[in-house]
Amino acid sequence: MCYMHQIYIIVRYYSEKGQALQHISHCVFSAHPYLPEEACGCMCQYLCHHSFPASSEPYEGNCHAEVRQAAEMAASGEFKNKSELRVFESTDELATDLAEYISQLSENSVKESGCFTIALSGGSLISFMGKLCEAPYSKTVDWTKWYVFWADERAVAKNHVDSNYKLTKDAFLSKVSILSSHVFSINDHVTVEDAAGEYEFAIRQLVKIRTVGVSERNDCPRFDLILLGIGPDGHVASLFPHHPALELKEEWVTYITDSPKPPPERITFTLPVINSASNIAIVATGEEKAMAANLAIAGSNENSDSSSLPARMVQPTDGKLVWFLDSAAASALEVSNGGSKDAM
Numbered sequence: 404m405c406y407m408h409q410i411y412i413i414v415r416y417y418s419e420k421g422q423a424l425q426h427i428s429h430c431v432f433s434a435h436p437y438l439p440e441e442a443c444g445c446m447c448q449y450l451c452h453h454s455f456p457a458s459s460e461p462y463e464g465n466c467h468a469e470v471r472q473a474a475e476m477a478a479s480g481e482f483k484n485k486s487e488l489r490v491f492e493s494t495d496e497l498a499t500d501l502a503e504y505i506s507q508l509s510e511n512s513v514k515e516s517g518c519f520t521i522a523l524s525g526g527s528l529i530s531f532m533g534k535l536c537e538a539p540y541s542k543t544v545d546w547t548k549w550y551v552f553w554a555d556e557r558a559v560a561k562n563h564v565d566s567n568y569k570l571t572k573d574a575f576l577s578k579v580s581i582l583s584s585h586v587f588s589i590n591d592h593v594t595v596e597d598a599a600g601e602y603e604f605a606i607r608q609l610v611k612i613r614t615v616g617v618s619e620r621n622d623c624p625r626f627d628l629i630l631l632g633i634g635p636d637g638h639v640a641s642l643f644p645h646h647p648a649l650e651l652k653e654e655w656v657t658y659i660t661d662s663p664k665p666p667p668e669r670i671t672f673t674l675p676v677i678n679s680a681s682n683i684a685i686v687a688t689g690e691e692k693a694m695a696a697n698l699a700i701a702g703s704n705e706n707s708d709s710s711s712l713p714a715r716m717v718q719p720t721d722g723k724l725v726w727f728l729d730s731a732a733a734s735a736l737e738v739s740n741g742g743s744k745d746a747m
């Protein structure tokens with residue numbers, strides 16, 4: 404059976420949340436040409452019987468052994484973290500699903516709290532947000548309720564080609580009607596240290612007045628969504644392998660002056676802030692991200708040194724993590740028993 408590791412993760416998520424099982428087949432199996440149709444059907448039936456016995460027909464089919472095992476692992480709570488993996492044949496399909504995912508979260512947050520707080524990263528991820536600027540989202544999303552932040556920024560002028568703000572403005576912000584007073588970019592006129600301090604102060608004010616929610620577990624801001632990319636070295640935001648910034652517990656926003664990827668000076672959310680978000684999405688495309696994505700996803704339960712791969716340290720305390728991969732970035736995924744997908 405191919406892609407069992409992915410199935411495990413997705414089954415866990417949906418069975419924990421008790422969401423509609425046909426959604427599994429829609430979201431997951433349609434994106435997995437490798438998985439036989441019958442397996443999808445039998446897994447759904449099996450889960451219906453075991454996870455929702457009161458509301459479903461008894462299971463009667465010939466459940467595929469691996470599918471049954473996956474469902475049992477999910478039902479037994481063997482997987483503790485709430486995460487989901489979505490794999491797409493093309494970046495276009497990924498972008499379509501990402502737009503739908505973001506618009507749904509926006510709608511839910513606006514209903515619940517009257518606003519939607521989103522922290523963006525830079526890099527290739529931004530190009531996949533383009534579908535949000537098109538119909539139907541351009542009209543259906545309540546842009547006036549959006550509050551936009553950056554999970555990381557490079558310490559360069561806002562009109563510099565390396566600026567995450569510029570990237571986002573050109574590709575996204577200039578095409579939708581988000582209020583400029585709701586866009587919290589990082590000060591590019593002060594030192595990187597001061598800019599990080601100012602940014603944390605601004606977020607603290609917004610938490611005080613509850614524009615940004617607060618985590619019930621710690622006093623960290625609870626963004627509705629933090630969107631992250633991942634580097635081939637496994638970095639997320641501007642948190643790089645083995646960097647002391649990975650250890651910070653009290654700070655919300657910090658700065659670095661020695662980024663291995665240029666430019667060297669950067670500002671970044673710390674892990675406590677990232678992990679306190681209600682929703683985190685990590686988007687990875689292209690073969691150069693495949694090893695890092697595999698180590699972060701398949702190795703999330705291993706005891707190896709996590710600081711060697713910051714993406715593995717993204718573990719929401721109370722929220723949900725969704726990985727969006729294209730097939731190239733998913734090409735190195737291993738099954739949970741240690742074999743490769745091709746060997747199954």
Ligand SMILES: O=C1O[C@H](COP(=O)(O)O)[C@@H](O)[C@H](O)[C@H]1O
Nearest residue numbers: 524525526527528632633634640
């Ligand atoms: O430097 C950065 O890199 C990562 C990954 O970028 P990508 O172009 O390889 O997708 C990005 O997520 C981060 O925000 C950015 O500052």
